[in-house]
Amino acid sequence: MMNEPIATLEPLSRYFTYTAFEEHFMAAVKALPPDQYAFSFLGSSVDNQSIYGLRLGHGAFKILAWSQMHGNESTSTRAIIDLLHSKDLFQALKNISLYIIPVLNPDGLSSWSRFNSNGIDLNRDAVNLSQPESVILKEVIDFYEPDLALNLHGQRTFYGIAGSVLPAQLSFLTPAADVSKGVNASRLKSMALINNIVKTVKPQMQTAIARYDDSFNVNCWGDYCQSVGIPTLLFEAGHAGDDYARDEVKTLIISSLKSVFTNCSKDEEIEEEVTLNQYLEIPEIARNYCDILIRNAPSVKGNRDLAIMYHEQIEDSQLHFIPMLFAVNDSTIIYGHRMIDLKTDLHYSNDLEVHENMTVTSASLKIGAFIK
Template sequence: MNTEKQLSGRYITYNMIAPLLENYQFTEIIPLGTSVKGTPINLYRIGKGSKKVLLWSQMHGNESTTTKALFDVLNRLKTASFVSELSLYCIPMLNPDGAEQFTRVNYNNIDLNRDALQLSQPESLCLRKAYDLVQPHYCFNMHDQRTIFGIAESKKPATVAFLAPAYNEERSINPVRKQAMQLIVLMNNELQQYIPNQVARFDDSFNLNCTGDRYTQLGTPTILFEAGHFPDDYNREQTRKYIAIALFSGLQHIAQGDVTDVNYKLYFNIPENSKSFYDILLRDDTTTGNDVGILYKEELISNEIHFEPYITEIGNLSEKYGHKEEMLSKYITPPFDKNKIEMLLNLRKIAFI
C-alpha cells in the first residue's frame, strides 16, 4: 500500500489534509456545506463508473486511523484499473471541529453518529445531502474502536472489526444486509492473509439514530469499519495498513461484481468483539487476587496526543489480557492495596508507562 507519508500519528486535522486534497486530481468536487465553525465539507469523487460507493471518515473527530488509510488508498487508486467501473464519493473528514479538538463530538457537543434522524447538526446535514445526491450502492462508515476489544477466548486484539448494521430491533437479515455481509466476508478473507484471527464483528444492536442503521433501513448496504489495536502500535500506523488493505479490497470486489458470489452466512464465522483487554495488566502473583487493569486516556496537549494511564479495575482479572503485562510484585511489596497501587501509578514507576 502506498502510505501517505504526510499523515502520521493519532492527531489528524483538516489543515493537515487540505493540501493533499488540493493536489489530488479528483473527478469532481461537490460542496456540501460547512462545519459548525465554518470549515468546508466537500464531497470528493474518484472515477466515473456506474457502481457508486459513499464513504465518510472522522465522523468522530478523535478517530483518525481510517482517514490516514483513506489517503493511502487514494494514492493506490491512481493506478488501479478497476476505477473505471467505480464512482467513489468520499468525505475524508466529516467532523473537522472535533478533529481539531481531538474529541468524539462536534463543536456543539453532539455525537454525529447519534444524529441520523434528527439531523440537527450542519455536519449531519452535509452527510445526508451527499447520500441523497449520490444514491450509493454501498456506504462505508469509517471509525476507530478502543484498545479494550479483542478476539473472544484469544490473546489477540481485534485489529479490525466490521459490521453489517441492523435495520430493525429484531436484527433481521434482508437482501440489503446480506450484500453488506457478503462484502465483509470477502474483505475478511483478504485480511486473514495479514492478520489471522485479528478480525472481529462489531456489536449489531439496533439504534436508528446511528447513521449505519439508518442507511441500511433506507435500503443501502452499509459497512462499518472499525480500526482497532495492533501490538505496540498506539499511533495505529500498522492498523492503517490493514484498514487500507480492506478498503481497497472492498472497492475492487464491488467494481468487479464479486459480491453476489459469496455465502453471507460466513459473516457469522467472524468472532464477535470481546471486551477482553487492558492497555496494561499487572498480575497479582499472591493469593489476594488484586490484579490491576489500567487503560490509557488520550489527551491533546500542545498539538500532540499523550497517553495518560488510569486504573479502571482492581480484582480477579484472570480472564482478561493486557497489551502489556507484568507482575505487580515487581513494583510493590505485598499486601497489595488500592492506595499503594494508585501511588505507584502516580509516580510512573511502572516500566512501560
C-alpha cells in the same frame, strides 16, 4: 523561471490539526489525474470549519465513504490520504465511482473528541438531523444515491475477540436494517463483502478480525442507510500490541477498502445460507482487553490485578497518552496489550504508584505518559 520544488509532506500521525489535514488532502487531490476527480466544498461545521467531498472515477457502481464522524478516530482518514496516493487506485476503482467525505467532524478532530462542537454524537443524529454535519451527510446520501455506504470508524483499545486471546485489530459490521435484525438483500450484500475482506486481509500479518454487535438504532447512520436499502459496512480500525500510532491498522484498512472496491460491483448471485454462515463464523467482538494489565500488584489488602487504560489528551498540538487506573480485580478484563505479572517479573522494584488523580507510574516497569 525555475519550478518551485514540490515539498514532501511528512505522513499524518495519529493526531493532526485540521489545517494539516487540509494541506495533505489538497496535495493528494492535486496529484490525481484531472479527468478522474471532482472536488466539492460541502458546507461548514458548527465552528465554521470546511467539510469537503471528493468524487473519484466514473464507474457505474457508486460507493459513498465517510470518515471521522467521531473526531478522535483518525485512522481511516489517514488511510484515505494514503489511498489517494496509491498507484493502483484507479485500477481498483475500475467499475466504481467513489465519493469520499474524509473528515465529517472537523471540530471533534480539533478537540480530539468523539462529539461535535455542540457535544452531539453525530452517529446518533441520522434521523434527528439536528447538526450541520449530519445535514451535510444526509444531503450527499440523497443526491448521490450510493449503491454501497462505508461508515469508517476507529475503536478503543478495550476490544478483543470472543473465545480468543487476540485483540481486535479490525472489526466489521453490517448494521441491522430493522429491530428484528433480519437478513434482507442489502444486508446480505454487505455480509458477502465483509466475508471477502476476511478472506483477503486476514492472512496478512495474521490479522485479528472481529464482528461488531448489531443492535438496531435507526439514529445510527449505518442502520439508517441499511433501513433505506443501501448496503452498508461499518469499519472499525482497532489496535494490537504497541501500535499506538495505528500505522499497522492503517495499512489493514487500506487493504480492506481495496477488497471492497474489487468485489462490490461483481454482479454474482449471493448464496444466502453460505454467506450468512460465513459471516456468523467471524468471531464476535468482546470487551476483554485493556492497555496494560498488571497481575499480582501487592497492596495492603493482598495482591490485586490492575487494568490500566490510556487517557488520550491533546496538549501543545500533540496527542499524549496518560496511563490511568481503569479497574481493579475485574474478571471481565482478561488481557492487556502489555501484560505484566509482578509475581514473576524480576525487574520490578516496587515503584508502582497509583496517584490521587488515578494516573499510574512506575519507572522500573516503564509506565508513564508518552506522545504519539
